[in-house]
Amino acid sequence: MRIFWILTKREIASAFQTPMAWVILFFLLLVSGFNFYAGVSVLNHGPTEVTVVESFFNTVFFWFSFLLLFPLLTMRLYSEEYRSGTIEPLMTAPVRDTQVVLAKFFGVLFLYAFLWMPTGLYFLIFWWQTHLTSAGATGAFVGSYLLLLLMGMFYLSLGCLCSSLTRHQITAAVMTFAVIALFFLTGLLSFLAGNVDTMMQGITITFSPIDQMTQFSRGIFDSRPVVWYLVMTGLCLFLTLQSFQARRWRS
């Protein structure tokens, strides 16, 4: 456990010691700030059916920055260590492979959560200033951020897996983006089906981040995505461990 903390701390520290985390934070806040402003200004133009939470999490700005985040956050995790050779001192220290895989995952998960945290403040400030609690119910707020975390876990673990496969960061980023896009686009099939086919809807709700976010940001809780994301995260981390261990036989 101690080793796990030491490794996690280094992962987090290294993200903030390089400009990487700050640059991502800057642009994420820029886009999401504009996104929030757009949502609020909708409210200023008369009555509307959507809450601020719903309008924040269901725009192209949100999805765009959300999807771009994962390749950027995860591409260096393993690839950088393979390429620079720092994997060698790391793995000749008395540490377990599992500890490294988990530390890298939780390190980047912390970073991911840290990046989204300021956006939560938007809503808190909004309610504090406007007292319009009805404009964004607590359930919707909590649900949205819970889904954000769950989706993050899955996509970050996918990114970990891709990074553990290659020593080239760019390859890892492209792979991560492609796989995530695949899941994302599979979810869009429900739009093609025209929302009538209930079986199709049942399938796509598990894949489709957009559908899930529409529900969660309205305060509707669905356990299917929760289970799906937790299981998939576990699976991806397991595969990451396998790929990480296989490096010994590959090199």
Add this chain to the structure above:
Amino acid sequence: MISVQGLTKSYGATHAVRDLSFSVDRGEVIGFLGPNGAGKSTTMKILSGYLPADEGEVRIAGFDILSQSLKARSRIGYLPENVPLYPEMRVSEYLRYRAALKGVRSRRITEKVEDALELCSVSHVRKQLIGTLSKGYRQRVGLADALVNEPDILILDEPTIGLDPGQIREVRELIKGLAKRHTILLSSHILSEVEMTCSRVLIINKGRIVATGTPAELRERSGIPLSGSVRMEIQTANQKAAEAVLAILQSLEVIDFASIPEATPSAASGWTRYEIVPASSASLTRDPRPALFDEAVRRGWKLRELSAHESSLEEIFTTFVNRIPAAPEKKSATQEPFKS
């Protein structure tokens, strides 16, 4: 401390290491010598637990490197080739992280890191980012990392590569100092370095051990007693006498010494120094000094110096490496022990 049995490792079709067996006792300093691509780094990676071997067994302080990997690894300080470090970390920060990772207790970390910084003379760059350090300093930080938890065994892959002569000397001194407390296995392709620091040498080529022993033993077995020149100093009354001696020396049929003596007569002091240079070091197997001495006695020369340089490990190494597959050792009948 280290025992290696039948180690074999291949990358695809190329055999990096074939059936390597050796053992290292506590307190020994072993030099691993071989040309580039001989399998030195591969062996060290296997010993440090980074790579698994295809076949064979490695025991570190009694622990199997595969099945008891963590215990074995905690007893090793490993300096990889090229010293990969995290460029974004500061020197002391990195060493603290490494010490903690290697299981040094929290309250002892500061002390151990200070010791390592001091020992490797990097304490004045402790606040510097590793990415901004020169090669020599990176090497020393790597060394400090290897010994920060005071492991029993140090495995150093090319510890002096890329350093300037001054730094090389410092690192060598450091290694000599460490030998008192640690068992050290170091690799190098610089032979003089191994000769200066190691108590035993393993010469490895194409994945096999071709020779092992102390530098002196290897020197004897290689059958090359000499490498450099033989120096003679003879009393000569004047320039003319010096030239006369030179003429005599040049006419001498000293065994295997098809060489031209060079003279630097100095009439002032009355002594003339003659450098007798061998024609080629490879053809040189016999010591010409007894013959030279006989000649001096017969002629009634007053002799002040008659000395030879010992062959360097360099030539010994070349003969061993070129002798593959290992031929039975040749012994020259008239070989004598040499002293310089």
